[in-house]
Amino acid sequence: DAGVIQSPRHEVTEMGQEVTLRCKPISGHNSLFWYRQTMMRGLELLIYFNNNVPIDDSGMPEDRFSAKMPNASFSTLKIQPSEPRDSAVYFCASSSGTGFGYTFGSGTRLTVV
Amino acid sequence: GESVGLHLPTLSVQEGDNSIINCAYSNSASDYFIWYKQESGKGPQFIIDIRSNMDKRQGQRVTVLLNKTVKHLSLQIAATQPGDSAVYFCAETLNTGGFKTIFGAGTRLFVKA
Numbered sequence: 008d009a010g011v012i013q014s015p016r017h018e019v020t021e022m023g024q025e026v027t028l029r030c031k032p033i034s035g036h037n038s039l040f041w042y043r044q045t046m047m048r049g050l051e052l053l054i055y056f057n058n059n060v061p062i063d064d065s066g067m068p069e070d071r072f073s074a075k076m077p078n079a080s081f082s083t084l085k086i087q088p089s090e091p092r093d094s095a096v097y098f099c100a101s102s103s104g105t106g107f108g109y110t111f112g113s114g115t116r117l118t119v120v
Numbered sequence: 121g122e123s124v125g126l127h128l129p130t131l132s133v134q135e136g137d138n139s140i141i142n143c144a145y146s147n148s149a150s151d152y153f154i155w156y157k158q159e160s161g162k163g164p165q166f167i168i169d170i171r172s173n174m175d176k177r178q179g180q181r182v183t184v185l186l187n188k189t190v191k192h193l194s195l196q197i198a199a200t201q202p203g204d205s206a207v208y209f210c211a212e213t214l215n216t217g218g219f220k221t222i223f224g225a226g227t228r229l230f231v232k233a
Contacts, residue, residue, distance in 0.1 A: 011163075040221075050164070050209065050223040063220060098163050108154050109221070111163030 011112035025087040032101030143210030150212035
């Protein structure tokens with residue numbers, strides 16, 4: 008298994024532009040998580056899905072952020088419009104249940120200028 | 121993936137010595153705990169976990185200890201190697217109707233050869 012796959016690895020965009028981050032979880036895992044990591048705030052849970060259904064999105068910072076999981080093998084995190092304070096590394100992780108360890112992707116480093 | 125805080129607690133150990141990394145967790149209702157290792161440019165990697173009905177669990181060269189009375193978790197690494205240099209995160213999971221995993225701030229481990 009190739010693990011959790013995220014794309015792109017790096018994204019540089021201008022303030023106000025739409026940004027879409029993508030994630031392919033490990034096949035057979037039914038829970039998917041989006042985290043954001045910054046120097047100031049560490050690792051923050053943004054949202055998680057169970058069986059493609061969003062369960063807890065209380066960590067999504069603003070209405071500018073949205074996440075979807077149209078099927079078991081794909082999820083997106085969208086920021087529209089992006090702002091410089093959104094600059095961070097965004098991680099996707101999956102697990103075989105919400106009481107088990109996660110497998111993280113390599114992350115997307117987002118820079119908004 | 122290396123965007124962790126500049127002011128992380130840091131532990132410096134000599135190669136071959138044992139390392140102990142400590143973590144205070146926040147919620148007495150948390151029932152599942154995990155240690156993750158994050159190397160520069162990578163996502164966090166699962167090391168070992170422990171459930172709240174246990175107070176000790178051993179893996180290969182690693183041991184996790186849980187003290188629920190004082191809400192304290194520790195990770196012991198035996199015979200520390202240069203490849204162990206990384207940031208280590210503890211994470212707690214609690215059942216809030218759904219499951220929610222919260223990460224600690226992390227500890228940076230330096231191994232001196």
